[in-house]
Amino acid sequence: MSLQQRKWFYLFVLSVIWGSSYILIKKGLEGFAPLQLGALRIVIAASLLLLIGFRSLKTVRKEDWKWLALSGFVGSFFPMFLFAFAQTEIDSGVTAVLNSLVPLFTLFVGLFAFGISFTRNQFIGVLVGLLGASMLVVFGSSINPEQNYWYAGLVVLATICYASNANIIKSKLQNVSPMGIAVGNFVCILLPGIFLLPVSGTLSYEVRTGEFFWSSLGYITLLCVIGTCIAKVLFNKLIQISSPVFSVSVTYLIPIVGIFWGVMDGEVFTLQQIGASFLILAGVYLVNQKRKSS
Template sequence: METQQSKSPSTLLVVLAFATVYIVWGSTYFFIQKALTGFPPFILGTFRFITAGLLMMAWCIIKGEKVFHVKYIKPALVTGLLLLFVGNGVVIWVEQFLPSAMVAIMVSSSPLWFVLLDKPRWKENLQNTSTIIGLVVGFAGVVLLFSERIMSSFSSLNSSRDLFAMGLVLLGSMAWAGGSLYSKYNAGQNSATVNSTWQMLAAGVAFFPGSILSGEFDNFSIGQIPGDSWFAIIYLIIFGSIVGFSAYVWLLKVQPATKVSTYAYVNPVVAVILGVFFASESISKLQILGLIIILGSVLLINLRQYRKSHKSLRATQA
């Protein structure tokens, strides 16, 4: 998926990348909770991202990529800290206390932050009625999708600790949006694979001091980690980090940030659908309505792009 920003990307590659981010990341909330049954949060982040980063570095070296280029390493390190250490790290940590549905709801505020923080595109985004309506409708759809779980979750919240955790999720969503935009405008012509490599290594190294300061190694034993946790972390490394994150970084280079941010609305949809098919969970009429609203919002957000493509096609054919 290494292409330059100035070139028009293959439609097939774009579709595959969106499908990867939508579907794979929609399953990661579940696998993070599975992994946390055997790995403390900071050790989980350290092991996941350093392992993924080293595997990707080996792949880059085999392919002959320019991995050790200082000009590209610096922005990748900044992005990695904002996206993976702060943004993803907050999700890992708070899922010890908050239900995954609650976390998914708050993470879905990311598209709104994308619009507010994307200063170079303020004029385009804020004057685009379909985009603004789509963002608001999408967030409302996510809330509706999890409305039944939200009510039960609020009744069981540990007021001070969980409210603090919810505040951290919002800050994490802002950091994720900010890091994504920083990556989009500072990645240059470097490949998405090399960018992802350094971003994951930066995050993995940043997680390590936290595991020491929090005393996670005191009672940690590799031999006591259950098989389900090993399977979950392998899935997170291969699919969540190497495949999914690389696709996301590449999409940021070749697509509008607001369009890429729709993953935050679609991921909860995928999570619910996977639960119905693979975990024997039921789905209510209210949830189905939420799914329909979310998918409609994604169409609204992309409406302007669809119109541009249609006009371009007609002009070519004329």
């Protein structure tokens, strides 16, 4: 398989995996509170990654650990809790669409933090994408007045975290293997995750005897195995063989998968919201246009 074919293969697989993550988070929240869900994801994923990839840490240099820690908190720790809290109020399909803002913010983070320039068309793409996101939130709040769409801001914040992480990996961790990055990330956030387990009451009697405890734990475990462990390694590899903006273009297909699962679970997604979603994706398309030679 050529390099170009591998890039698109990774992109497709990641879109299916991560597009399914939002419905798994929704099902996980049936038996656990957001803090509990986030803590469980960290501990389960870290345990699995250490089990299969502990040897990869031998290749990590001492100077890489500060970037691995920053990447771990920005790319995994904070987004896990932000998405969990957001989905207590907004639908999983809407969350999947808003996640498409990642490439737009990748552009801005690359500019301000790493000095990566962009074109006028890419800037227009950012504006178009943000307009689409605003419309999606407005339409969603009118269709579901019982939901608090201010929580959509948590998803936006999570996308900024993902965008920052893509630039950190591309700029500072090119010499670390994809497995080493994934394992190193979770080694750095494991202790806070363990601390949050008892603090959040994750293993309390009330939670363990709840109606949805075992089913929700199953969904969270599936999310950790596929959506975190496998996907993390694939994503880190994709970043290393492509560009940060191309790698986060996985968000082109994530909304399609996310909306499909949401509708299957009884969520309402209107033509207005589909139009707003297309605006976001149009913005992402413009952002991904190659720069013309000056």
